[in-house]
Amino acid sequence: MAQVSGETERTSEVDYLIIGAGVCGLYQLHQLLEIGADVRVVDANAGLGGTWYKNRYPGCRFDSESYTYQYSFSQELLDEWDWKEKFAAQPETLSYLEYVADKFDLRPHITFNARVVRAEWSEDDWRWTLTFEGGRTTRAKFVLGAMGLLSVPTYPRIAGRGAFRGLETHTFDWPEGYDVTGKRVAVIGTGSSGVQVITDIADGVESMYVLQRDANWCAPLGNAPISTEEMRELREKYDEIFAWCRETPAGFIHRPDRTLSTDVTREERLRHWEELYNGQGAGLYMGNYRDCIMEPEPNRELSEFVAEKIRERVSAPGVADLLIPKDHGFGMKRVAGESGFYEVFNKSNVELVDLMDHPIHEVTETGIRIDLGSGEFRDLELDVIVYATGFDAVTGPLDRIEIIGVDDVRLKDQWKDGPETCLGIQVSSFPNLFVLVGPQSGSASANFPRGIEDVVNWMTQTALYIEKHEIGRFEGRRDAEIEWVAHVREMNSKLLMSQTRSWFNGHNINLDRDDNPRVMVYLGGAPRYRRRLAEEIENDYPSFLLSHSSVSAAPST
Numbered sequence: 001m002a003q004v005s006g007e008t009e010r011t012s013e014v015d016y017l018i019i020g021a022g023v024c025g026l027y028q029l030h031q032l033l034e035i036g037a038d039v040r041v042v043d044a045n046a047g048l049g050g051t052w053y054k055n056r057y058p059g060c061r062f063d064s065e066s067y068t069y070q071y072s073f074s075q076e077l078l079d080e081w082d083w084k085e086k087f088a089a090q091p092e093t094l095s096y097l098e099y100v101a102d103k104f105d106l107r108p109h110i111t112f113n114a115r116v117v118r119a120e121w122s123e124d125d126w127r128w129t130l131t132f133e134g135g136r137t138t139r140a141k142f143v144l145g146a147m148g149l150l151s152v153p154t155y156p157r158i159a160g161r162g163a164f165r166g167l168e169t170h171t172f173d174w175p176e177g178y179d180v181t182g183k184r185v186a187v188i189g190t191g192s193s194g195v196q197v198i199t200d201i202a203d204g205v206e207s208m209y210v211l212q213r214d215a216n217w218c219a220p221l222g223n224a225p226i227s228t229e230e231m232r233e234l235r236e237k238y239d240e241i242f243a244w245c246r247e248t249p250a251g252f253i254h255r256p257d258r259t260l261s262t263d264v265t266r267e268e269r270l271r272h273w274e275e276l277y278n279g280q281g282a283g284l285y286m287g288n289y290r291d292c293i294m295e296p297e298p299n300r301e302l303s304e305f306v307a308e309k310i311r312e313r314v315s316a317p318g319v320a321d322l323l324i325p326k327d328h329g330f331g332m333k334r335v336a337g338e339s340g341f342y343e344v345f346n347k348s349n350v351e352l353v354d355l356m357d358h359p360i361h362e363v364t365e366t367g368i369r370i371d372l373g374s375g376e377f378r379d380l381e382l383d384v385i386v387y388a389t390g391f392d393a394v395t396g397p398l399d400r401i402e403i404i405g406v407d408d409v410r411l412k413d414q415w416k417d418g419p420e421t422c423l424g425i426q427v428s429s430f431p432n433l434f435v436l437v438g439p440q441s442g443s444a445s446a447n448f449p450r451g452i453e454d455v456v457n458w459m460t461q462t463a464l465y466i467e468k469h470e471i472g473r474f475e476g477r478r479d480a481e482i483e484w485v486a487h488v489r490e491m492n493s494k495l496l497m498s499q500t501r502s503w504f505n506g507h508n509i510n511l512d513r514d515d516n517p518r519v520m521v522y523l524g525g526a527p528r529y530r531r532r533l534a535e536e537i538e539n540d541y542p543s544f545l546l547s548h549s550s551v552s553a554a555p556s557t
């Protein structure tokens, strides 16, 4: 069993080392323990939950229906856990994950405060050596990456950052319990996190500046409490709900309508959109006529419908206009679920600052200086600056670790022009490293618990195969990698979403506006991805190179 908590200096060893104790890592731990594997989880944080441990900003919640954002593997767990809200807030989700960890006695198998900084492959004995911050090491036969997709926050490159005397925080690093009531606040960024925090704090702050670069599309979330009666009814339908989610492209309860928008009259379309807009969750985005996310003209008409809603909800026409995205159509980026976001801009203590027109000049000791052009500036006097500026998404968590594979090749170097993976799960030259949550995986763009179930279940069956066939080395084939990347590109190109500047296409890496698009996620749909993974098991892993333990030069057991 791995010993990385500090009592011993010796290098320990484990068969399966999972990095990350979030939604994915916890489930993988449970499944590997179930089959009797020697497994340990390490996590950089002081507690479990990953995303739900870190994101403690006011208003943080998911945009998946709560009852679809839970594990489906245990009937007992499903029977015991009552969801309080249709879209649970961060504290409820974290409590759920803690409940799961306690119920299945997972905590003894997790080492916290253990950040992996380096992982090096040894071809001599087919082992990974992992080094933790502080210098401790452990060895593992197999390393399973479950570090999340959005776990490396990006702070913008703004002059003067750090000079501010008040609180400067990214939404991801929000100090636990920090209260902004009565404070003068600026929020930079209007993606999902920005929309949530802005809406939540607007009433209580003395003043708030919302600093927006590009506007993003939002649609009502339709959140509400779940009554005891509703919970009972939902529970009775769990099997049906999970079966339905398995068949939808993104693992949500919303499924694109096979009807084309052009098959119905304009009146019918508008009536349908009105229902979806006033409905629950991501229906307008994911459950719409399918051409709305595939063809420019239907998308334009839908975008205009939503733009009109914004105009109706925001009193000042100029502000409403700024809040309507100009650079992409509705649903071309993740649509933020909102609960009163637009009405925030009708409040007298809130001001929208258009960074496209007036960029940030610098952060000063007392706030933010805005460049008005022609040598003129405006100083925003502040107590708090919130960076809701997104993440070095998908590859960031892998890049942060020095990962060294066969012949000393570094993963970062191998991926310098963008990631290439074998089925979104392995990388050639990096044997025995399985990326459970990473680029080009079907799990990356899905309703997360639904998406990771596919990968974790595949991994667990693969672990049984490894055990049965005494496999010591398991590596994605380069030819399969090339084929997979081509397939991902082809599938993604069918959706307008692949053409926009968002983290789905690698556009907010280092916040560089001129970066090249990268193939970060797989948009071919969860059912197709699941079938592809199953084919590997059925055909003895044709996309991978498998070697028996006995072939290794010096395997140690």
Ligand code: NA7
Pocket (backbone or CB within 6 Å): 150, 156, 157, 188, 189, 190, 191, 192, 193, 194, 211, 212, 213, 214, 215, 216, 334, 355, 388, 389, 390, 391, 503, 508, 511
């Ligand atoms: P997002 O969706 O990546 O949004 C980041 C926001 O920050 C977006 O509005 C960006 O504007 C803005 N941004 C980024 N850099 C800057 C700079 N330098 N200056 C001003 N504004 C900036 O991250 P979120 O955390 O909101 O959401 C991530 C995911 O979490 C989301 O997709 C859901 O799946 C849940 P831009 O549009 O780039 O002009």
